[in-house]
Amino acid sequence: MEVVNKPVKLGVRFLMRVPPGRRHRLLQASSQYTPSMAAPESYENWTRQDLIARLRRLERAGGTSASKSRAGRDVDFAAQPRRKIALKFCYSGWEYGGLAFQEGHTVLPTVENVLFDALARTRLVDPAKGFDGCGWERCGRTDRGVSSAGQVVSLWIRTTLDCPDGPSYLPPERDAVALSTRREAPQDASASDDDSDSLLDQTEPSSSTAHGTRKRPEFQFVSMLNRVLPITIRILAWSPVSSDFSARFACRYRHYKYFFTSHGLDVERMRDGARRLLGEHDFRNLCKLDPAKQITSFKRKILEAEISEVDSAPSDRGGVPSEPLYVFDLAGTAFLYNQVRHIVAVLFMIGTGLEHPSVITSLVNVDRSNPYPPFQEGEPAPEIVDTKPVYQMADSLPLMLWDCVYDEKDVSWRVTSGDPAVEKDLLKSENGPGNLIQQLGSAYGRSRIFTALNRQFLAAGQQYIPPPKSYLPIGGPGVDALVPNAMLDIPLGGGTYRQTTKYVPLLQRDRLEHVDIVNERWREGKGSRRAARQQVDGDE
Structure with missing residues (x-):
């Protein structure tokens, strides 16, 4: 194989950080150096100002030829x-x-x-x-x-x-x-x-x-x-x-993954809630309403909703609490705006024991003319919820679009x-393909190092500051009994929490306006103004 020596383009900032001896050799090896431009004395003896002036002249000379070369290679x-x-x-x-x-x-x-x-x-x-x-x-x-x-x-x-x-x-x-x-x-x-x-x-x-x-x-x-x-x-x-x-439009279904630790959560209760998502439901109460999209049908079909353990908890060293890592797999033919993060937020409320799994059934029970029966024997008929309660969706960091099938x-x-x-x-x-796996493996290896370092930071802090009391999941093994005005750390995913001393049950919270009202207001306001602007642009 023939070896071709390619010209090297050297920048001012780069060369000023290079030791003088190596700088001289780089300039001689670069396309910016020719015998006619040879310095009368060694670059090691040049002042900073002289070097900068020379390098800028060389950059201008090299830039002109580079621009011509690039223009000559533009693709038609x-x-x-x-x-x-x-x-x-x-x-x-x-x-x-x-x-x-x-x-x-x-x-x-x-x-x-x-x-x-x-x-x-x-x-x-x-x-x-x-x-x-x-x-x-x-x-x-x-x-x-x-x-x-x-x-x-x-x-x-x-x-x-x-x-x-x-x-x-x-x-x-x-x-x-x-x-x-x-x-x-x-x-x-x-x-x-x-x-x-x-x-x-x-x-x-x-x-x-x-x-x-x-x-x-x-x-x-x-x-x-x-x-x-x-x-x-x-x-x-x-x-x-x-x-x-x-x-x-050719995609058959999309598969999302959401990762979380079991800290403060009863995973079995969350699994009970997740099972209620399967099938086709109206998810208007489990998404972000965007009137600009003028969506009138919120029915989506869920094919998979499972929670499984990713890996076991690491060994408990230095008194650092250890919780296993879990993943929530959610697959469906289509999804609404922020639907996955809203679903996860409600599952976290269920996992803490603050909500019953049947709240999922109520949130998808929106049609008064065709109400849902109890999900399983022994449960009361679910409440009809045709307007969305106010609540905060889960954090974005642990969410991944795993695959498009x-x-x-x-x-x-x-x-x-x-x-x-x-x-x-x-x-x-x-x-090449092999090195792609090496690159991804390297990223994974570095993330494990960061995990180990952060774990040590936590251990160091716990030597001086005791961890706060944990009341969640309510009634869980080894969990403190809930007392009045206790500070509750409700998980939002990604290591974030919403702190409150007074939890309001989800179905008792303030409700947003009905989606039909929100859509109509947008059409008469921003929608009509947007249409007018588009009409003017079209006439021009």
Whole structure:
């Protein structure tokens, strides 16, 4: 294999942090150093001001040539074929301001903004046409702080193949002359000046064979994108899909996971409450009402609602209390806004003993003309609740969109693009499939270290400060008897609690207005003003 020495671009701030001797060698090795620019004396003797002035001159000189080089390698997207694919990826939600793309400045970047930038940087989509230009569709939206291990988006993406298998193929938008020019001239598929080998090392020019023109291998989408994405977003797989495939509407069901410890909770009571969620119910009292969406039907079908132990409690060292970790698995054909976090919040109230599991049955019993019977023998008829009680939903940190499930006829997940010659080298590369597992394993290993450190902090604090009394779950083994005006720490998930000395039963709390009233007020107010603005924009 031929080794090519690539030019190195050096920045002022970087070089000023480098020791003088090494700085001199770096400058000599960089493309910014030529014999005509050689210093009359060693850089070690230069003043800081002289070095900064020289480096800025070199940066300007290098920047001009780099800009010309980059402009010469810009992709003419109109002359490129496209195919439709689906991408499956995971992300750490606490690092981002939610999944969905946001216009303008945001405190934290969104996952879709970062992912689209990576697609544009690798020249797989046309940045000028944006999300609409590539037919971007997501499976399910997640809020700020919520993570995913199996989110899916579908989009039209640039391809190296002249005619990929299946109907999901768009030829170049240019005429036959442009098409022939594209086929005869090798594509320059470089990603950027800083990552000039991110695409080039996995494509090669077409070559003549006894059967005509040999096709170049397809882009290795997974490794290409993981090379430029932050470690908190990882592409797991991709699949060719049909031209009418929709990541949102083709999904059969979505599976969420919510993690929690058993501190202050009776898990068996929570399991009783979770069983009442199965089947199709009206979940208007277990979601956030958003009048802008004008939802009139709140019926959703739950396929799975189970609580299981993830791992046993660690050994009790240094007097630190140990509780096992549990996960609530919830799968359904569709979900309402913040539905999972509202359900978990009510399950926590049930787990503390402050609410009976039958409260779930009451919250989904909204139709006065067709009321629910008791869920099981011995229970009274559930109360009809057609307006939502006021309560706080669970924390976002422990929530994960685990998977988006599709029919096998619609997707065929894969990690590479199927070319044996390319895959052999890909397995050895920094962002190959094997190293992806190493990266995820490394993140898991670091999180275990943080867990151990935080456990030691807790042990250190308990040497001087005794833990507060625990009254939850009410009547639980080893739990203090509930006394008047006792401070209750009601779990909200993620290590957060709502403290109160007076708990008001859920069905006795203030209620929100009926959803029909809220929807009508929005239509007459913000909705009508929005429609008027859209009408004006359309006339212009």
